[in-house]
Amino acid sequence: MVSEERVVGYRTAGRVAMVTLDSPQNRNALSSSLLSQLRTALQRAAEDPLVRVVVLGHTGTTFCSGADLREQEEARARTGRSPGAGALAPILVAILDCPKPVVAEVAGAVRGGGMGLVAACDLAVAAEPATFAFSEVRVGVAPAVIAHAVLARMTPAWSAELFLTGRTFSAAEAQSAGLVNRVVPAGELSAEVAGLVSDLVAGAPGAQAEVKRLLARVPRLERGQALEEMVALSERLFSAEEAREGISAFRERRPPSWSG
Numbered sequence: 001m002v003s004e005e006r007v008v009g010y011r012t013a014g015r016v017a018m019v020t021l022d023s024p025q026n027r028n029a030l031s032s033s034l035l036s037q038l039r040t041a042l043q044r045a046a047e048d049p050l051v052r053v054v055v056l057g058h059t060g061t062t063f064c065s066g067a068d069l070r071e072q073e074e075a076r077a078r079t080g081r082s083p084g085a086g087a088l089a090p091i092l093v094a095i096l097d098c099p100k101p102v103v104a105e106v107a108g109a110v111r112g113g114g115m116g117l118v119a120a121c122d123l124a125v126a127a128e129p130a131t132f133a134f135s136e137v138r139v140g141v142a143p144a145v146i147a148h149a150v151l152a153r154m155t156p157a158w159s160a161e162l163f164l165t166g167r168t169f170s171a172a173e174a175q176s177a178g179l180v181n182r183v184v185p186a187g188e189l190s191a192e193v194a195g196l197v198s199d200l201v202a203g204a205p206g207a208q209a210e211v212k213r214l215l216a217r218v219p220r221l222e223r224g225q226a227l228e229e230m231v232a233l234s235e236r237l238f239s240a241e242e243a244r245e246g247i248s249a250f251r252e253r254r255p256p257s258w259s260g
Helices: 032-047 069-079 084-097 113-120 135-139 147-151 156-165 171-177 186-201 205-220 223-238 241-252
Strands: 008-013 016-021 053-058 062-064 102-106 109-111 123-127 131-133 182-184
Touching: 008 032, 016 032, 032 053, 032 084, 053 062, 053 186, 062 113, 084 113, 084 147, 102 113, 102 186, 109 113, 113 131, 113 147, 123 171, 123 186, 131 171, 135 156, 147 156, 156 171, 171 182, 182 186, 205 223, 205 241, 223 241
Parallel strands: 016 053, 053 102, 062 109, 102 123, 109 131, 123 182
Antiparallel strands: 008 016
């Protein structure tokens, strides 16, 4: 039995899980193998009690080129269906629902479905030479599966222009649109991500999981319901062990000792 080629790397460094798209020969296209291995890696990071932050990076000059069009064509010829869209959706959910902060480290080009991966991450840092495009309309389709994650981050004006034109845009424009948080020179990317990770690890893991949930939920609620739910959440968190440790550490002027 021939083992499947490894196209997604996984390693831990301290409290950080490094998940790496590692299929540079096809520009990290979203093949069935890559999607399957990426889902497994994200689940592994989410379930590891020692991991506090997940960094999603890549090898080669392309972060992700989007759908594996050759594989899509071959699948349509055999079955009449394209498998990629259905396989990408659970990946986006895994990133969005991960209880730990997920940071995209983008050193190269991002296209199509890869844009959804970046948008689903909680934070994204890009190198200045990185380029982006919602290229779907230029091959006759729409950025449908990734729309939920992308539209939650980007402004309506930017979304309309970039979805409809499919044009390539810069990292600086991606930051203006809200897709990425920080843009730095290529040589400073790793250090910038490391600094961001250090800040994230300083936070309480349970509190960060609740922050991720409220960021997704509160904008969808009517004001009265939002305030009612958040008062209840605040009361629960202030009475929890994390808050007791955090407040004690603050008073004693020492670093908190987070469990989990």
